[in-house]
Amino acid sequence: MSTANSHYYLPNPSPWPIITSAGLFALALGFILLMNNVSAGPWFMLAGTAIIVYMMIRWFGQVIGESESGTYNAQVDRSFRWGMAWFIFSEVMFFAAFFGALFYVRQFSAQWIGADDLLWPGYDGTWPTAGPKGLIPVPAGTIPGANQFSPMGAWGIPAINTLILLSSGATVTWAHWGLLKDNRAQLITGLFLTVALGMTFIALQAFEYVHAYTELGLTLKTGVYGATFFMLTGFHGFHVTMGTIMLMVILGRAIAGHFRADHHFGFEAVAWYWHFVDVVWLGLFIFVYWL
Amino acid sequence: MSADHHAEHPTGISRWLFTTNHKDIGTLYLVFSFIMAIVGGVMSLVIRSELWQPGLQLVEPNFFNQMTTVHALVMIFGFAMPAFVGLANWMIPMMIGAPDMALPRMNNWSFWILPFAATLLILSLFMPGGGPAGGWTIYPPLSVQGGIGVDFTLLAIHMLGISSILGSINIIATVLNMRAPGMTLMKMPMFAWTWLITAFLLIAAMPVLAGAVTMLITDRHFGTHFFDAAGGGDPVLFQHVFWFFGHPEVYILVLPAFGVFSQIIPTFSRKPLFGYASMVYATASIAFLSFIVWAHHMYTVGMPMAGELFFMYSTMLIAVPTGVKIFNWVSTMWRGSMTFETPMLWALGGVFTFAVGGFSGLMLAITPADFQYQDTYFVVAHFHYVIFGATIYGLFAAIYYWLPKWTGHLYNETLGKWHFWLTTIGFNLTFFPQHFLGLAGMPRRIPDYALQFTEFNRWSTIGAFFTIISQLIFFYIAIRAMKGGAKATDQVWEGADGLEWTLSSPPPYHSFAVAPKVK
Ligand code: HEM
Numbered sequence A: 001m002s003t004a005n006s007h008y009y010l011p012n013p014s015p016w017p018i019i020t021s022a023g024l025f026a027l028a029l030g031f032i033l034l035m036n037n038v039s040a041g042p043w044f045m046l047a048g049t050a051i052i053v054y055m056m057i058r059w060f061g062q063v064i065g066e067s068e069s070g071t072y073n074a075q076v077d078r079s080f081r082w083g084m085a086w087f088i089f090s091e092v093m094f095f096a097a098f099f100g101a102l103f104y105v106r107q108f109s110a111q112w113i114g115a116d117d118l119l120w121p122g123y124d125g126t127w128p129t130a131g132p133k134g135l136i137p138v139p140a141g142t143i144p145g146a147n148q149f150s151p152m153g154a155w156g157i158p159a160i161n162t163l164i165l166l167s168s169g170a171t172v173t174w175a176h177w178g179l180l181k182d183n184r185a186q187l188i189t190g191l192f193l194t195v196a197l198g199m200t201f202i203a204l205q206a207f208e209y210v211h212a213y214t215e216l217g218l219t220l221k222t223g224v225y226g227a228t229f230f231m232l233t234g235f236h237g238f239h240v241t242m243g244t245i246m247l248m249v250i251l252g253r254a255i256a257g258h259f260r261a262d263h264h265f266g267f268e269a270v271a272w273y274w275h276f277v278d279v280v281w282l283g284l285f286i287f288v289y290w291l
Numbered sequence B: 001m002s003a004d005h006h007a008e009h010p011t012g013i014s015r016w017l018f019t020t021n022h023k024d025i026g027t028l029y030l031v032f033s034f035i036m037a038i039v040g041g042v043m044s045l046v047i048r049s050e051l052w053q054p055g056l057q058l059v060e061p062n063f064f065n066q067m068t069t070v071h072a073l074v075m076i077f078g079f080a081m082p083a084f085v086g087l088a089n090w091m092i093p094m095m096i097g098a099p100d101m102a103l104p105r106m107n108n109w110s111f112w113i114l115p116f117a118a119t120l121l122i123l124s125l126f127m128p129g130g131g132p133a134g135g136w137t138i139y140p141p142l143s144v145q146g147g148i149g150v151d152f153t154l155l156a157i158h159m160l161g162i163s164s165i166l167g168s169i170n171i172i173a174t175v176l177n178m179r180a181p182g183m184t185l186m187k188m189p190m191f192a193w194t195w196l197i198t199a200f201l202l203i204a205a206m207p208v209l210a211g212a213v214t215m216l217i218t219d220r221h222f223g224t225h226f227f228d229a230a231g232g233g234d235p236v237l238f239q240h241v242f243w244f245f246g247h248p249e250v251y252i253l254v255l256p257a258f259g260v261f262s263q264i265i266p267t268f269s270r271k272p273l274f275g276y277a278s279m280v281y282a283t284a285s286i287a288f289l290s291f292i293v294w295a296h297h298m299y300t301v302g303m304p305m306a307g308e309l310f311f312m313y314s315t316m317l318i319a320v321p322t323g324v325k326i327f328n329w330v331s332t333m334w335r336g337s338m339t340f341e342t343p344m345l346w347a348l349g350g351v352f353t354f355a356v357g358g359f360s361g362l363m364l365a366i367t368p369a370d371f372q373y374q375d376t377y378f379v380v381a382h383f384h385y386v387i388f389g390a391t392i393y394g395l396f397a398a399i400y401y402w403l404p405k406w407t408g409h410l411y412n413e414t415l416g417k418w419h420f421w422l423t424t425i426g427f428n429l430t431f432f433p434q435h436f437l438g439l440a441g442m443p444r445r446i447p448d449y450a451l452q453f454t455e456f457n458r459w460s461t462i463g464a465f466f467t468i469i470s471q472l473i474f475f476y477i478a479i480r481a482m483k484g485g486a487k488a489t490d491q492v493w494e495g496a497d498g499l500e501w502t503l504s505s506p507p508p509y510h511s512f513a514v515a516p517k518v519k
């Protein structure tokens, strides 16, 4: 059991934050250079990423060590919980910006632009749109021509992916139940299943992207439809990837014997995060794929 | 006692680089913000010098536009916001009876992102093609067309946003989780309350700005068409997303200053704050309303009538909770035994100039009237009355109020008053004539102007130099007080009330190693 610690733990000065900031700087600078075709760009990005990853391992490693050695009392644990909850809220708002853009274009601006011939004679403002000519679907089995694209349907891979993510939400909860009743096997099995489902989701999503690019004529450059489609699903896919990596870390810690029924913030934080990407997916499925 | 506080106290430079101490980090934030203030101040002098007379004399038009753009970004994201995060760092743990901020290592991280982000922002000016020149609102298509300097700016904004979000998460966790036993939310000092609500606004608004900036980046380099009608997108979409962040942002800038006024006015009126609960609710309703008024910045883009009306009425509604606040401050002073030390002067001056800015805001809120004022100097006058007049006044009020607590020394009261009066004269001289310029039709963000605007522009330029030179007094006072001076007592001010005044001046390394009991 955690040694009852009456004092709020105040960490000693730490070199990790400022070095992480330097890594972030290198990453940002490299990205700028990359976008402007300066050859040093990728190297800066590589260096920045390496610094950030290394520092995360050290920083989180230190936190995990402190946590497992009973340094944190219940109040520290609550601080972490508030921190994670509000971090997730900030992520929700990030997605909200892109959902808002999608709603605005679909509900308002596409029609407004199409409503009169001021901008372009015969502008087709119906959704999905990629510009003046509107939607020109690609006949099945043909190679998409210029200006042709088909929107992504909902009832193939996306529907399967919905089932996958919903089940992964269930498996991670089942793992949590295992942790709560000190059933390590259930915890590990549940986490393992969740990671597997997450990876399946990512693989299917990648497959869907290839399908879009090669057969549907649907790319990031396919007007505002392609932009909203790929940015929303792309950022979501990125978050699923991060979530899966986080789950793998938690799985590793579970195997190493970390966490107790009454002390497992790390597990819960990742589980919350996982539910968050799950909920975002439901929004995507309904508003991007289905309606 | 505090067994686990066998803390290392590194000295020299590593004390500042690696610190996990809320006071050290607060100092870092404040020092950084004033360095940025100098940078932004110099840019404003470039702007005002060019506007000394009609015609183009000092700088190229494109460089002029870079100055207006980067001046605003530096002042908002580099000066005003970090300065108040610095105040939050210093004061919130001391006001709520905590040993430190809730997440000390993250606290250091949120600060140390800032200098790197500022570097990117300043570097943008030295890139081929120059820095961003389309205004701090980075509207497309200009921001999509600009060169590599725009990318520096956009990535700088991303990093500044990360810093703000992390800082806010820390503040919320601290306020919600670190209060001394007995300090219920409704017993909390107003400064902590306004920061709690501001932190919420930041966490809700900054990611939306990140979204807007991301869409700009992909429109610039990855072939998306968010803001390009040729691909079914819409440049006005950017304005909606930007102002969904932008309006809450103005309250992010001003609410913590309101918190400062609510601390200082009771102290120097020797009366408790009038209407504490209504103050809390007014702050919360301002925060809520700030999310449903954004399109008052876009009355002229061609919204449907229903939109114009909705945003006009919702904007005017904000005047109600704002009025409650001003009423409460005035009622706090009513029959108080008032004295007018420097912090009080800044607080009262701030309430007064904020009221002027609030009234011009109401004028701008009226859609048909705003059709005339939009993009004129009237808008420039308005927002400087609120941001300089309330936010920066609040910052100076706070610094004078707490400087003796921080340093343990009294500052020079006479010089402080000089600083206040000279700044107030200079500030009004700079910005009051801009109301008339705007009403007469002088556009903002322009290096040249018609002859008839010369006189008011001259006053404005004189005022700008006057204001900025007056700030030297402040630096002198602050540095003097850091170095030495008469010892301050723990309570410092006769009428001061609150936990921070029970600590020694200067306070111990870990503010409240043992939590105080609050009745
Ligand atoms: C009673 C409260 C307020 C009202 C009714 C109000 C209303 C407005 C309106 C309608 C505009 C748009 C003018 C235009 O572009 O045509 C505006 C601009 C602006 N306001 Fe306010 N405002 C209020 C308070 C504030 C506060 C407290 C701040 C900041 C601390 C602020 C900062 C700004 C800024 C920065 C702009 C200009 C943004 C830009 O275009 O660059 N306002 N205000």
Ligand SMILES: [Cu+2]
Pocket (backbone or CB within 6 Å): B246, B247, B250, B293, B294, B296, B297
């Ligand atoms: Cu506004």
